[in-house]
Amino acid sequence: MKLFVKNMVCDRCIMVVKDQLQKNNLTPVQVTLGEIELPQAPAPQQLQQLETDLKALGFEIMDDRKSRMMEKIKNIIIGLVHRSDEKPSANLSTIIAAELHYDYNYLSALFSEVEGITIEKYFIRQKIERVKELLVYDEYTLSEIAGQLGYSSVAHLSSQFKQVTGLTPSHYKSVGNNKRNPLDKV
Known part of the structure; x- marks a missing residue:
């Protein structure tokens, strides 16, 4: 039996859920x-x-079914942006359609209907959160960050960053109030 869990977006989430499963026998x-x-359906009370x-x-x-599909799409995007060190070999629409075995246009329309934003905008928001994280760590130049996240140029990254946050990447970094959002709130 499969259960689908909303807001489960990181390895720590998996640990917390496993702990709750254990507490519930x-x-x-x-x-x-x-x-x-689960190997079998739990008792209703459980x-x-x-x-x-x-x-x-x-x-x-x-x-x-719609909510489960939304979580699957979000988890694919989060995996691509936050857990992968290599650039995807295909475009986002191809990856999502192949992973979920559905037509991308159907998935895109469903995502927009349920979430109120497009898959592409969600993907951009996740990428910007990753940029924020990398800026705070101060291990990479903006050019290296742009390359890692598949931006065609630093200018393109900066433009999207400003569009989403209202700040340029360098201003965001210098402000010191580096507010990042939890992945499930993006």
């Missing part, structure tokens, strides 16, 4: 971003307690 087959696979415990920690078990 549930042994998963596998726990991945946004998904829990499932209700798990839902309550997870909700208290900011997670939510999803029961409709």
Whole structure:
């Protein structure tokens, strides 16, 4: 049995969810971003307690197909932006369509309907959060960051950064008030 969990966006989230499963005497087959696979359906009372415990920690078990699809799309994008050190070999639409085995136009329309923004804008927001993180760490030049995240130039990165944050990357870095957003809030 699979359960789909909203706001499960990082390895720490997986650890927290595994801990809650253990506290509820549930042994998963596998726990991945946004998904829990159990060998069998838990008792209704056990499932209700798990839902309550997870909700208290900011997670939510999803029961409709659209919500599950949105989480899968978000997890693909977060993986591409935050967990991969290499540039994707294909464009975003091809990657998402191939991973989910659906037509990209359908997924794009569904995402816009449910989330209120396009997949592309969500992807850009995630990239900007990654840029913020890399700027704070101060390990790479802006040119290196642009290259890592697949921007055609520093000017293109700077333009998108300013459009999303209202600041240039250099001003953001110099301000010192480096407010980053949690990935599930982007």
